[in-house]
Amino acid sequence: MKKLVNILFLLLALTSCGSKPNQGKDIKNMPLENTITLTGAQYKNAKIELGKLENRSISTTLKLNGKIDVPPQNMISVSTPLGGFLKSTKLLPGMHVKKGEVLATMEDQQYIQLQQEYLTVKSKLIYAEGEYNRQKELNLSKASSDKVFQQADMDYKNQKINASALAEKLRLININPESLNESNLSRKINICSSIDGFVSKVNVNIGKYVNPSDILFELINPADIHLNLKVFEKDIDKLSIGQKLLAFNNNQPNKKYPCEIILISQDLSTDRSADVHCHFDAYDKTLLPGMYMNAEVEIKSSNASSINSDAIVNFEGKDYLFIFKKTNQFEMVEIKKGSSENNYTEVAILNRRDIVALPIVIKGAYTVLMQLKNKPEN
Numbered sequence: 001m002k003k004l005v006n007i008l009f010l011l012l013a014l015t016s017c018g019s020k021p022n023q024g025k026d027i028k029n030m031p032l033e034n035t036i037t038l039t040g041a042q043y044k045n046a047k048i049e050l051g052k053l054e055n056r057s058i059s060t061t062l063k064l065n066g067k068i069d070v071p072p073q074n075m076i077s078v079s080t081p082l083g084g085f086l087k088s089t090k091l092l093p094g095m096h097v098k099k100g101e102v103l104a105t106m107e108d109q110q111y112i113q114l115q116q117e118y119l120t121v122k123s124k125l126i127y128a129e130g131e132y133n134r135q136k137e138l139n140l141s142k143a144s145s146d147k148v149f150q151q152a153d154m155d156y157k158n159q160k161i162n163a164s165a166l167a168e169k170l171r172l173i174n175i176n177p178e179s180l181n182e183s184n185l186s187r188k189i190n191i192c193s194s195i196d197g198f199v200s201k202v203n204v205n206i207g208k209y210v211n212p213s214d215i216l217f218e219l220i221n222p223a224d225i226h227l228n229l230k231v232f233e234k235d236i237d238k239l240s241i242g243q244k245l246l247a248f249n250n251n252q253p254n255k256k257y258p259c260e261i262i263l264i265s266q267d268l269s270t271d272r273s274a275d276v277h278c279h280f281d282a283y284d285k286t287l288l289p290g291m292y293m294n295a296e297v298e299i300k301s302s303n304a305s306s307i308n309s310d311a312i313v314n315f316e317g318k319d320y321l322f323i324f325k326k327t328n329q330f331e332m333v334e335i336k337k338g339s340s341e342n343n344y345t346e347v348a349i350l351n352r353r354d355i356v357a358l359p360i361v362i363k364g365a366y367t368v369l370m371q372l373k374n375k376p377e378n
Contacts, residue, residue: 034332035325036372043328046371049363050324051311053356055303058346060339062238062297064245064276066229070289074221076195081172083211084108087188091202091217097193103217104191106210111173115185118166118177125159132156197221200289220289227259227278229295236274238299239264245278245297257284259295304338304346311362312337312345313369321347322368324359330368 038046089104097103135152138144167177173189201218204210227247231239239261246256259278268274278295280287312335313320319337322330333355338346349355361368 035329036332036368037329038368038371040328042371046364046367048361048368050359051308051362052358052360053305053307053347054344056306056344056346057300058304058306058339058341058344060299060341062231062235062299064229064231064295064297066227066276066293066295068225068287068289068291068293069228069277070220070222070225074195074197074224075200076197076219076221077215078103078191078193078217078219079212079215080106080189080191080210081169081212082108082110082114082189083209084111084189086204086206086208086210086216088206089202089204091199093199093202095199097195097197097199097219099193099196101193102190103193104204106173106189106191107187109187111175111189112185112187114166114169114173115175115180118163118170118180119182121159121162121166125156125163128152128156128159191216193219195219195221196223222283222285222289225280225283225287225289226262227257227280227293227295229276229278229293230273231264231276233268233272233274236264239276239297243297245295247278247280247293247295249291249293253294257287258282305348305356306344306346307360308362309340309343309345311360311365312347313365315369315373320369321355322361322365323355324361330361332369332372 084106085108087105087107091097091103132152132155135144135149139146139149170177170180174192175186175189197219199217200220202216203218204214204216210216241261241264243261245259245261247259248254248256258281260281261276262279263277265275265277307321311321313322319335320332321335323333325331333349336348338348340346
């Protein structure tokens with residue numbers, strides 16, 4: 001009898017431990033089970049439709065940013081080969097200039113001195129040429145020595161060299177040596193534009209002395225203005241020369257500028273990005289060098305595993321699909337979403353399961369998720 005009582009007491013203790021309430025346990029934070037079986041009524045009310053993964057070519061939009069740029073050959077820094085005082089200029093930033101137009105007038109006494117030296121050398125050259133011809137004739141008849149003829153030949157060649165050198169110096173400061181004579185010497189020179197474009201910077205004022213190393217003005221030729229975009233290393237292989245894109249700025253995001261990629265840099269910067277140069281299909285004068293721009297490039301992916309976007313459900317920051325297992329029973333599988341187009345989304349199965357041939361809930365997936373979340377605990 002005593003033995004029977006001990007057995008009953010032991011059974012009672014075990015029963016008490018097994019039925020102990022789950023105190024302090026947050027049901028909401030319990031791990032979500034991944035399988036649910038619906039009743040017939042639940043399945044009917046959910047209006048579930050099944051489908052399968054499909055291989056589709058889905059476009060994705062690569063978003064880039066950069067700025068309007070001008071190639072170095074279209075950016076002109078204007079200086080003067082010889083120093084002098086700025087006598088006059090009417091330039092202001094933003095003004096349009098034509099090729100050959102006078103940008104400024106410089107003044108200095110060394111311009112007069114250079115013209116004087118040229119005319120003096122030119123006179124000496126005429127005399128040296130005459131002396132050379134006389135000595136040449138005399139030498140042919142042996143009326144003068146070879147030494148005298150050689151001296152005349154050397155003087156003539158030296159004067160020719162000096163005259164040519166001074167003529168080139170005059171051309172550097174826009175003085176035509178061919179039209180220069182003793183009656184038209186000038187203390188002024190003109191600085192002219194070498195391009196059609198507009199003024200971007202004016203660095204001097206009237207009366208200032210300018211050295212040859214000083215930049216007076218900066219000009220830009222917008223004929224070859226282009227878009228310079230930054231693309232990171234992971235996206236470089238998605239772009240190619242000739243590829244089309246649309247550019248826009250933040251002020252007018254709805255105004256798109258069609259562009260074409262003309263060059264992709266083969267060198268990465270310290271932030272692991274490369275430059276992509278693009279030409280505008282049509283130049284717009286409102287696009288100014290240095291202006292920040294955004295760009296969208298449409299990229300086609302080949303045969304990506306895709307599913308109807310309605311099949312994907314999101315729970316606690318993660319994405320899932322519901323796989324049909326058997327009658328009214330479904331398993332929730334975690335996925336990673338990719339690009340979307342035309343209500344289809346590229347998906348990757350995280351646990352590497354092969355579900356290509358398995359039926360997937362493409363309609364009513366959120367209803368199944370709600371039933372799974374609200375399923376009572378056993």
